[in-house]
Amino acid sequence: MVAWLVNGHHPVPLLRLLFLLLLLLVPAGEGALARSHGWDRDVGQRASRRLTRSERRRFTFGAVRDVQLDAAQVERRIESLRGRDGVRVNVIGRGDHGNPIYRVDIPARSGGQRSRPVRVVVSSWIHGDETVGPVAALGLVDHALKNARFRQRFDLSVLVKIDPFGTRNNPDGVNLNRAFVAGRWTAETLAIRRSLAPERGQIDLFVDLHGAGRAGFFLIRGQDDGNLSRRILGAMPTATLLDATGAQPWVGPYKLHSLGAATSNNPGTFKGWMIEQGAPYSYTLEAPRTLAPARQTAGMLRLLRSTLENTARHGRLDRAWPRGAGSVKMRGNTP
Ligand SMILES: [Zn+2]
Numbered sequence: 001m002v003a004w005l006v007n008g009h010h011p012v013p014l015l016r017l018l019f020l021l022l023l024l025l026v027p028a029g030e031g032a033l034a035r036s037h038g039w040d041r042d043v044g045q046r047a048s049r050r051l052t053r054s055e056r057r058r059f060t061f062g063a064v065r066d067v068q069l070d071a072a073q074v075e076r077r078i079e080s081l082r083g084r085d086g087v088r089v090n091v092i093g094r095g096d097h098g099n100p101i102y103r104v105d106i107p108a109r110s111g112g113q114r115s116r117p118v119r120v121v122v123s124s125w126i127h128g129d130e131t132v133g134p135v136a137a138l139g140l141v142d143h144a145l146k147n148a149r150f151r152q153r154f155d156l157s158v159l160v161k162i163d164p165f166g167t168r169n170n171p172d173g174v175n176l177n178r179a180f181v182a183g184r185w186t187a188e189t190l191a192i193r194r195s196l197a198p199e200r201g202q203i204d205l206f207v208d209l210h211g212a213g214r215a216g217f218f219l220i221r222g223q224d225d226g227n228l229s230r231r232i233l234g235a236m237p238t239a240t241l242l243d244a245t246g247a248q249p250w251v252g253p254y255k256l257h258s259l260g261a262a263t264s265n266n267p268g269t270f271k272g273w274m275i276e277q278g279a280p281y282s283y284t285l286e287a288p289r290t291l292a293p294a295r296q297t298a299g300m301l302r303l304l305r306s307t308l309e310n311t312a313r314h315g316r317l318d319r320a321w322p323r324g325a326g327s328v329k330m331r332g333n334t335p
Helices: 002-007 013-025 030-037 053-058 071-079 132-146 148-153 187-199 228-233 270-276 293-314
Strands: 088-094 100-106 118-124 154-159 205-212 218-221 254-258 261-263 281-288
Touching: 071 100, 071 132, 088 187, 100 132, 100 187, 118 132, 118 187, 118 293, 132 148, 132 154, 132 205, 132 281, 132 293, 148 154, 187 270, 205 270, 205 293, 218 228, 218 254, 228 254, 228 261, 228 281, 228 293, 270 281, 281 293
Parallel strands: 118 154, 118 205, 205 281, 218 261
Antiparallel strands: 088 100, 100 154, 218 281, 254 261
């Protein structure tokens, strides 16, 4: 009834008055409640809607079905990038168990563009059992190499494989994504710190790729990003996004502020450390490990590309060239 009135057209002033009166009398619905609690009305909506048949076919979340890959396979792929089109491949250090930590740089190309490229760092496979990340990260590298326009707009570095040992915690029982803080540094996180700290204040966007045993893609931001996370998630079909099922906007430890978007800052995360390093935009992206593997990787890559595109277009970044900079080399990444 109320919905019909809201959507309807009211040419008669008296009817309008009656409608306003009705609004005052009708008890606060879920929408008003949601607003007063600071989460968006779309949270809790997707889960209550039945999926269409085509959505069910594409996006059925079931048991965990991880993307199958091993460290040697990924290393071969990374090594094959050496020397390709300006790509630089460096081993920035070794983990506590001897595993090489690779950094792949795809420097921006100068094309006479008016604004400087966006400096982006992507990381994946910091949790050894979350194999969707490296596939999506390497997918982004492929995209960058095929797309001249991408190279003009983004200056990209990718840390593809930080812990390939197959379990969430490393073989010593350490969660590497809590080891970016005093007292917890490991060989892996120290190598990353050494490599990225010289760029303090110059990284615009950091994205950390993960997988979770939940029913939907989601994004975790470390700090308020205005409307950016909503824009980023706008690239995904709503049926693929994580939603709350109860009256509260909580999914496990995550409080959703809009469909598929949470804010969280656990001490010692890579994302949190990048915020300390001055990155204005820092995100964790989570793919549902409960989706068919090919859909996980395709969805993750889509979400990742949307994160870059929306940050470049709508992020509050100073994109003016540094004074006197004649080329992107000025800001080009260094290993
Ligand atoms: Zn993870």
